Amino acid sequence: MHNKKIEYNGHSSVISIADTCPHCGKNMEPHQVANLFDSPSGIALLTFRCTISECMKYFVLEYADSSQYNPGNLVNYQYNGAVNVDISSNIRKLSPIFRDTFIEATIAEFKNLTNITGLAFRKSFEFLIKDFASYQNPEKVEKIRSNSLNNVIDMFYKDMPKIQELLHIIRRIGNDETHYYREFTDIDVKDLKKLIYNFSLYIDMILNIDEFSEKTS
Template identity: 30%
Template sequence: MLLLAVDYSENIKFINEENPIEEYHRLELPDTCPICSFGISPECILVHHKSHIITELLCGCPRHECGSLFFAVYKDDFHTELLRFYPYSKVNKKFPEEISEISSEFVTIYNQAHHAEQEGLDLICGVGYRKALEYLIKDFAIGNNSDDIEKIQKMPLQQCVQKYIDQSDIKDMAERAIWLGNDETHYVRKWGSKDIKDLKNLIDLTVYYLSMELKAKKYREEMTK
């Protein structure tokens, strides 16, 4: 007989007529499947009391296209809190086509940072967002200044924005994104009231204004007077 290192028999209860999910009314049931990202009313299969404060609820996605199993993890310490799901499918952020065309590396690096954030690695994902921003700005600058490729590649990002970005909206948002991005790499933060959400918002704004500039440039070239 195989002996398990941990005896789960006393800590697991299957959800059935004798032990309905209503008995665990304090647990906030998931309303989204972390695998397929669709809104659901999950099938609850079993409850695992991992410790005196941690409870795991095994759920099933009822969608035929998915049908995946996942755990919802709760902490019961004075009040019950839904901590996380696992496994969790990583979601990619989509960017406008013109942004992907000028800087595919930006999209790749940004989404790697985005995946890290989804894994809860909030102390390191900001560095990735900062690196992605550098690729975006420098690839845009190189696209408009092909004779200065090596100079742009080696130039500090702040100087690159000041020298090669003429559009005020792009420059304003990119400079502020750089400030917050630098905070993510330094021991002491200069912008204590701002966080990773603000950095991502500023990158989004930079992407938006860059996208508008690239679209406008395209139509100017295609529809000359």
């Protein structure tokens, strides 16, 4: 956050403004485009344009407690809600930490944070694998949590060979995101996300079966 001198209704004024662009997330000094003061509500709407050459997108900021001479105080907007993440209620309940990490990874993807997106999806995957294994083996929770991802897949998913194959594929793609040199050049973070999502569909199905099996027994 920093102070910026602007033109406001023909007067020079100083406002508080974020250091980064809400679209590309980069540090920049925005270009002021227009302003609008709504007298009844005491709200000023200021339009800016990002000055990063690959972005150049417009954004509007809301200032409250405004007058005709003073734009007032910046209202903080959260744009993260714009990210649409499709995680079932079963999965949200099973592993809140997977949910949180997967949402953060999706936000990173949305913001084009290419160096951390894959790592975040890889991390979310580890939580999901371990929390589902813990759900199916409640007496071994500590062993599952402290073991490596590779071991957990080998030990706790051995009765589901096709799922186990999927998990090892995801693990290898996820690990590739953490290495200096890439092993898989034609696979990207979208594939990683899709495969983790496929695994979550499988878990969702099992949780549904367990729920309705209990209800009908």
